[in-house]
Amino acid sequence: MSDGQDTNSQNKPTRQLTRDAKEIIIYFSRSGSTELLAAKLAKLTGADILEIVVDKPYSGNYHRTLSRANNERLNADYPELRMSLPDLSQYRRVYLGFPIWAMTLAHPMSSFLLEYGAALSHKQLVPFMSEGGYGQGSSVQKIAQLLRQQGVSADLYRRPLVVDGNKVDRADYQIERWLKNLG
Numbered sequence: 001m002s003d004g005q006d007t008n009s010q011n012k013p014t015r016q017l018t019r020d021a022k023e024i025i026i027y028f029s030r031s032g033s034t035e036l037l038a039a040k041l042a043k044l045t046g047a048d049i050l051e052i053v054v055d056k057p058y059s060g061n062y063h064r065t066l067s068r069a070n071n072e073r074l075n076a077d078y079p080e081l082r083m084s085l086p087d088l089s090q091y092r093r094v095y096l097g098f099p100i101w102a103m104t105l106a107h108p109m110s111s112f113l114l115e116y117g118a119a120l121s122h123k124q125l126v127p128f129m130s131e132g133g134y135g136q137g138s139s140v141q142k143i144a145q146l147l148r149q150q151g152v153s154a155d156l157y158r159r160p161l162v163v164d165g166n167k168v169d170r171a172d173y174q175i176e177r178w179l180k181n182l183g
């Protein structure tokens with residue numbers, strides 16, 4: 001799943017939008033773990049779902065991705081996206097899903113927040129993530145910082161769902177418990 005041998009970029013981007021949903025899951029996933037987590041959340045909540053797509057996909061090779069990600073970080077050069085944002089006005093709650101990269105948000109989610117942050121104004125934002133065993137790092141603070149930087153005021157939930165990328169298939173109970181606390 002997250003061994004870097006496969007990549008999510010070959011699949012058709014997920015985009016399931018309905019007229020009546022009040023919640024939407026917006027996520028990025030390179031190797032499929034966050035995508036699986038997003039699919040489980042969608043099933044449990046009935047939320048709409050939208051995948052963040054980068055213009056130039058990350059390599060399926062883990063080391064090549066690591067090296068690209070390091071360069072992007074050093075240069076604060078976040079990737080261009082290739083997607084259109086639907087009208088978000090119907091949604092009260094937005095789940096934001098991403099993998100942890102270098103102890104913080106994966107770059108495509110930073111790109112998304114920089115490009116479309118204004119559309120998240122006054123919504124409840126609920127982060128969830130998959131990671132490789134080192135936890136959430138500074139990801140939630142980074143979301144807050146990117147929004148603040150743009151003057152976006154939103155209600156950011158500070159107790160994210162954090163799941164080991166290799167254990168998403170066994171995380172149902174954890175996800176359900178977290179959702180119950182979220183209310």
Ligand SMILES: Cc1cc2nc3c(=O)[nH]c(=O)nc-3n(C[C@H](O)[C@H](O)[C@H](O)COP(=O)(O)O)c2cc1C
Nearest residue numbers: 002029030031032033034099102103132133134165
């Ligand atoms: C460039 C890169 C950096 C990563 N850095 C971390 C890290 O700092 N801490 C961690 O626990 N996992 C790290 N990981 C592992 C991913 O967070 C983990 O495999 C995640 O489940 C991948 O999600 P995805 O399959 O949705 O892309 C990193 C992975 C990549 C590709």
